[in-house]
Amino acid sequence: MTHSFPQPAAQAAQPAQAAHPGQPAQPAVPAYDPEPSFEAVPERARWRYKPRRLWRSRVVRLGSVFTVLALCGLVILALVREQTGTEGFLVGLGLALLPVPLLLAAFRWLDRVEPAPWRNMIFAFSWGAFAAALVAIIANTFAHRWIATATADPTAADTIGATVIAPVVEETAKAVAVLLLFLFRRREFTGVVDGVVTAGFTATGFAFTENILYLGNAFGEDQQLGATGLASVTAATFFVRVVMSPFAHPLFTVFTGLGFGIAAVSARRKRVRRIALPLLGLLLAMGMHAMWNGSVSFFGPWGFYAVYAAFMLPAFGLMTWLVIWTRQRELRTISGELPAYAAAGWLSPTEPLALASMRARGLARGYAARSFGPAAARAVGEYEAFATTLAFLRHRARRGAADPDFVAREQELLHHLWQRKAVAGPALTYAARATGRVWVPPPHRDYDGYNPYRV
Known part of the structure; x- marks a missing residue:
């Protein structure tokens, strides 16, 4: 007996059927046609000439978004250069750039099954590096000065700013990029991997700008003290921020991305879940960020290493496993659908x-x-x-x-x-x-x- 699949012309669309009572019906498979007729496309979506106003042009909208991001970039880089000096800025820029290609390549590898458009990823990275960093530096500076004035204790202002203000401001600013793509690029934001990759690109951009500031200031301190080599502040800062924990900011923000990613695959009727999960992810990101920033203040001189070993590395390993497992699940979805x-x-x-x-x-x-x-x-x-x-x-x-x-x-x-x-x-x-x-x-x-x- 010869076994074969049915001939295309003989196929008819299968009716929608529910696997179990109360579950969504199985979507019908449209009949094969040598050339689809697009009968299901509503009239308003058919191609036709329609005068378009200037502000509705896609080119104008994209140009406006990236113009705003470019202006934010000029402002934030000018502020960083003002704090670090030109020489410190250039040194910080060169050192901060080193982990960026590796992080972006890792996130892009995770997204190989259904890669997101590059324009979305460029937007996410630019938002983190420029817009979110600008909001963070302005808000953190204002909050630090206000707390120092209110308490008359600069040390307390540093602690509160690092453990309370900075995590809330920075994670919220980074989450805006994920929210915007979730709302306005819904077709391309389809699941957990998209949320994780978007959050990773955004946080990598933010960490890049922040590292320029920290490494540039460290280089300035070394210039004043005359320190060089491995004993310098620059070397110590580079080891902690670039060698030990380049994944810190991406790890925090990935929690937010997970929340949006799970919301993207949730049924439309479950509105509470679709709203609560992104908020829960944002709160987890803020909590992890606060614990990381306050490790020394809360747990003493060795608190940084304790938090790094007990929380950061296990969380990083668990998150990596989860994302890779999700990617394999995407491949199983393809073979199943x-x-x-x-x-x-x-x-x-x-x-x-x-x-x-x-x-x-x-x-x-x-x-x-x-x-x-x-x-x-x-x-x-x-x-x-x-x-x-x-x-x-x-x-x-x-x-x-x-x-x-x-x-x-x-x-x-x-x-x-x-x-x-x-x-x-x-x-x-x-x-x-x-x-x-x-x-x-x-x-x-x-x-x-x-x-x-x-x-």
Whole structure:
């Protein structure tokens, strides 16, 4: 007996069905059509000529946002240079830049399954480095002066400022970037990994600017004292902030990102959870930040090392494991959701398996590049991205967290897949065979007309 998937033309859309009473219905699989007709797209979303006002232009909006961030950057860097001096500023800038590429590369690696657009990541980093840092330096300075005047005790002002004011101000300022992308880039903010990566980019930018200030001031102290080498304040500051704890600020803010990420995958009807989780993440970020800043004040001279060993390293390890596990879960989501489209004829049987493997994806792009050139490799990469987005879209719909335009978005993604199918299909089939990820029908079962979502 020959086992085969159904022919595309013979497929019909499956009705939405609920797995259990009270749970969201299974979204229907649209029938395969050699060219999707976009019948589900509402009339207002169809392409048509429409005069656009200047302030509604996407270019103008993006230009305005990055102009404001650039102005914040000029102001904050001028303030830092004023405090550190030109020479200290340049030394601090060079040393603070060292951990940035490593941190950004690590966060980008976590986001390989469904990479966020670079414009979002550039915005997040710029917000942390410029806008959040500017808010923090102004608010912290004002609060420190006010507390010192009110208490007439500069030492108490330093302690309160570091353990109470700074964590609240800095974590709130960084959280604004995550909130803005969560609200205005909702299509691209789909889960826990997106929240973590956005928070990581924002906090890395903030730590970069803060390190310039601390390292520049340390260099200025060494110039006054004549200290050099390993005994210098600059070397000690560099060891603590860049070697021992470059992940400190990203670790704090990742709690906020986790809250927004879990809220992104929560059902739309659970409004309390969608509001409470980001707030809980922000409070955890503030608490962790306060404990880190107040380690010496609360626990004595060795408090810093005690907090570092007892809390920071375990929290960093746990968070790393959680994010990597979540990334693997994303790959399992792809292998679990796309078979519905393969059964309906949109994908070949082996494509879901290949798309759920990062190695197979890379092999597919390489095969297309060798066989047909760079343009084909780009088409395969786009196909992989659209298929991944489609899997996550369906996963959210089954959890009751889909946006109202789910059907229109699904047809749009299927149309993009159809446009690239001729190039990407053979490349993914080759990659699946090369990695041993080949779909084999189980014996003694008739898989003619198989659909894993059919009851």
